[in-house]
Amino acid sequence: MAEFKIDRRRFLTAAGIGAAMLPLSGCDAFDSVLGDDAAVRNVLAKANDVTYRVQRALFGDEALAPEYSDSEIRQPMRPNGSTDPQTPEYLKLKQSDFADYRLEVGGLVENKLSLSLAELRNMPSRTQVTRHDCVEGWSCIAKWSGVQLSRVLDQARVKPSARYVLFHCYDSMGDTFTGPQLYYETLDLVAARNPQTILAYGMNGSNLPVSNGAPLRVRVEQQLGYKMAKYIKSVELVSGFEKFAGGKGGYWEDTVGYDWYAGA
Amino acid sequence: MTIEQDAVSTIPPKSKRLVYRQSGWTRVTHWIWAISIFFMVTSGLSIFNARPDLYIGQQSGFGFDNAILDINAEQEDNGRIVGVTTLFGHRFDTTGVLGASGDPANPDIRAFPAWATVPSFYDLATGRVVHFFFAWILVATMLVWWVASLFNGHLRRDIVPKTKDLANLPQDVADHARLRFHHTGSYNVLQKLAYAGVLVIVLPVIILTGLTMSPGVDASFPWLLDVFGGRQTARTIHFTCMVLIVLFFIVHILMVLAAGPFNELRSIITGWYRTDDKIEDGEARNG
Numbered sequence: 001m002a003e004f005k006i007d008r009r010r011f012l013t014a015a016g017i018g019a020a021m022l023p024l025s026g027c028d029a030f031d032s033v034l035g036d037d038a039a040v041r042n043v044l045a046k047a048n049d050v051t052y053r054v055q056r057a058l059f060g061d062e063a064l065a066p067e068y069s070d071s072e073i074r075q076p077m078r079p080n081g082s083t084d085p086q087t088p089e090y091l092k093l094k095q096s097d098f099a100d101y102r103l104e105v106g107g108l109v110e111n112k113l114s115l116s117l118a119e120l121r122n123m124p125s126r127t128q129v130t131r132h133d134c135v136e137g138w139s140c141i142a143k144w145s146g147v148q149l150s151r152v153l154d155q156a157r158v159k160p161s162a163r164y165v166l167f168h169c170y171d172s173m174g175d176t177f178t179g180p181q182l183y184y185e186t187l188d189l190v191a192a193r194n195p196q197t198i199l200a201y202g203m204n205g206s207n208l209p210v211s212n213g214a215p216l217r218v219r220v221e222q223q224l225g226y227k228m229a230k231y232i233k234s235v236e237l238v239s240g241f242e243k244f245a246g247g248k249g250g251y252w253e254d255t256v257g258y259d260w261y262a263g264a
Numbered sequence: 265m266t267i268e269q270d271a272v273s274t275i276p277p278k279s280k281r282l283v284y285r286q287s288g289w290t291r292v293t294h295w296i297w298a299i300s301i302f303f304m305v306t307s308g309l310s311i312f313n314a315r316p317d318l319y320i321g322q323q324s325g326f327g328f329d330n331a332i333l334d335i336n337a338e339q340e341d342n343g344r345i346v347g348v349t350t351l352f353g354h355r356f357d358t359t360g361v362l363g364a365s366g367d368p369a370n371p372d373i374r375a376f377p378a379w380a381t382v383p384s385f386y387d388l389a390t391g392r393v394v395h396f397f398f399a400w401i402l403v404a405t406m407l408v409w410w411v412a413s414l415f416n417g418h419l420r421r422d423i424v425p426k427t428k429d430l431a432n433l434p435q436d437v438a439d440h441a442r443l444r445f446h447h448t449g450s451y452n453v454l455q456k457l458a459y460a461g462v463l464v465i466v467l468p469v470i471i472l473t474g475l476t477m478s479p480g481v482d483a484s485f486p487w488l489l490d491v492f493g494g495r496q497t498a499r500t501i502h503f504t505c506m507v508l509i510v511l512f513f514i515v516h517i518l519m520v521l522a523a524g525p526f527n528e529l530r531s532i533i534t535g536w537y538r539t540d541d542k543i544e545d546g547e548a549r550n551g
Contacts, residue, residue, distance in 0.1 A: 044397035059480065075328060264481075
């Protein structure tokens with residue numbers, strides 16, 4: 001029986017070649033095809049459409065994210081994104097502790113609404129202790145109180161042509177030629193009508209702090225943090241978002257290319 | 265692709281010791297995995313760089329400490345930037361690779377260095393796009409492999425070690441330590457354990473912990489969080505499995521080089537493998 005033997009020198013040579021190959025995995029070779037709007041990147045990004053369709057097909061529209069006990073609130077909610085908006089409109093509202101705040105609900109609705117914080121607080125409320133998952137990878141558990149978005153939508157009577165909810169916000173992400181670039185985000189109506197999707201005005205038993213989106217932010221517990229618009233100015237029902245801003249349905253989607261569907 | 269081939273009847277007459285060892289299913293899935301795992305690991309490191317810490321539990325400790333790994337950069341009193349990796353409370357200077365890398369005079373502050381990530385520059389969004397695309401490819405290939413390997417017997421015959429194999433373990437370890445390789449129609453026990461470990465344990469666990477990190481999946485399968493001890497523990501396990509896969513890859517490549525890269529590559533490309541046995545001793549492999 002022929003037995004294959006290998007001497008030490010041959011092995012070390014082979015090992016050396018192997019080791020030398022590792023840095024060759026140098027990954028900048030792929031950078032050119034992965035830039036914003038590069039064709040290859042756009043093809044790969046279609047995987048998000050698959051994820052969206054599969055999750056919508058397999059999972060119930062009413063699926064609830066896990067809720068935790070109060071004892072699992074072990075730290076203040078970590079604020080991120082905008083934490084202290086400086087637009088004049090927002091500063092004016094903040095000065096009077098949001099007494100003059102009105103949530104405008106418009107677009108494809110039968111009944112346009114303009115709701116004060118008191119009116120929102122007088123609607124049936126929902127409180128939930130949930131885990132906030134940031135796209136960066138961290139998680140933080142906090143208690144959120146607010147009114148279910150579905151109740152607001154029902155009151156506004158959404159037209160059948162509406163497919164998405166577009167949030168317009170007070171916080172500026174930077175200046176453009178036409179003025180400050182205000183934050184915006186969109187949700188489909190399944191996410192918007194989930195029982196856990198609330199317009200939150202309270203956090204950890206107090207009023208929602210400015211750093212976490214006062215006076216009103218949305219909670220979408222089945223998706224990542226960037227979908228949960230803070231400092232909400234108005235809610236617009238739309239049939240599509242292709243023509244709005246960069247056309248990808250959100251500030252981060254348009255500027256850095258995060259996936260529109262963030263159920264991951 | 266011809267999945268079943270009669271090995272004996274198709275052996276070329278002049279090379280009688282060539283056996284048909286790898287089925288089409290094994291070969292095609294092998295190369296799809298090779299490509300997708302390369303992109304999964306490199307884009308995964310890109311994603312990790314956005315939050316270069318690993319935690320235990322449901323959440324990330326900001327007001328308390330539940331981190332087991334942290335990769336960061338610090339500035340020393342003399343102005344020098346150093347990469348510091350803290351693992352289970354032990355600090356290591358990892359300047360040049362982890363934390364701070366690239367040009368020593370003007371280092372990049374990033375957990376994993378540019379050469380290890382796709383894309384090489386910091387771009388969380390693109391890292392995620394690449395990661396999830398290849399995640400679908402990997403999962404689809406895994407399903408194909410499982411179905412094929414259950415039906416054609418690859419899993420039972422070639423992968424899962426039998427009692428007889430385990431009895432050979434000491435001898436096999438001794439042979440590997442001496443770099444003495446036996447080329448037969450089937451895998452040796454260390455190979456079986458390595459392949460079973462990756463295919464039956466590590467890859468399924470890395471897929472499941474990946475799903476556990478998805479808030480959309482958690483809403484429908486909250487038991488995943490219980491199985492893996494919370495979302496942040498799942499992320500830590502996901503990362504650990506990646507390290508195991510990289511270690512497997514390094515050993516795998518070294519073994520291929522040591523055992524004869526031409527023969528090994530031929531078998532995983534064409535299916536034909538040259539054995540040490542005479543044909544009447546060697547058991548030719550079908551499918």
